[in-house]
Amino acid sequence: METAKFETCPKCGCQSMKNIIYVKHGKEPVIYVQCAKCGSFVAGYVLKTYISDKTYETLLEIMHLESCTDSRDFTHKIEAFSKGIEEEYKRALEIAKTGKEKRKAEKIIGENIK
Numbered sequence: 659m660e661t662a663k664f665e666t667c668p669k670c671g672c673q674s675m676k677n678i679i680y681v682k683h684g685k686e687p688v689i690y691v692q693c694a695k696c697g698s699f700v701a702g703y704v705l706k707t708y709i710s711d712k713t714y715e716t717l718l719e720i721m722h723l724e725s726c727t728d729s730r731d732f733t734h735k736i737e738a739f740s741k742g743i744e745e746e747y748k749r750a751l752e753i754a755k756t757g758k759e760k761r762k763a764e765k766i767i768g769e770n771i772k
């Protein structure tokens with residue numbers, strides 16, 4: 659199965675979102691999604707890996723500057739921008755733009771877990 663869609667506000671149907679990156683020590687980061695139009699809660703994602711737009715070298719630089727960050731296993735948690743990611747992102751965008759996927763995110767994600 660392969661599918662993609664733009665996140666949609668369950669209250670007003672808007673597709674403009676604000677992502678809130680919430681980080682608490684000792685816990686997985688959480689991304690809370692808020693509708694940019696009506697301010698409703700849309701969804702929350704517990705983050706396993708953060709895909710950056712930065713290269714691996716730039717990430718190393720950033721991590722070294724911020725000494726409070728534990729960089730031991732950061733490569734597992736933060737993934738550098740690569741050709742593979744760029745291609746997958748473009749593919750996802752392409753599929754989402756078709757607007758063919760009408761099912762709710764819960765339905766799509768739920769089916770992928772089965």
Ligand SMILES: [Zn+2]
Nearest residue numbers: 667670693696
């Ligand atoms: Zn809304």
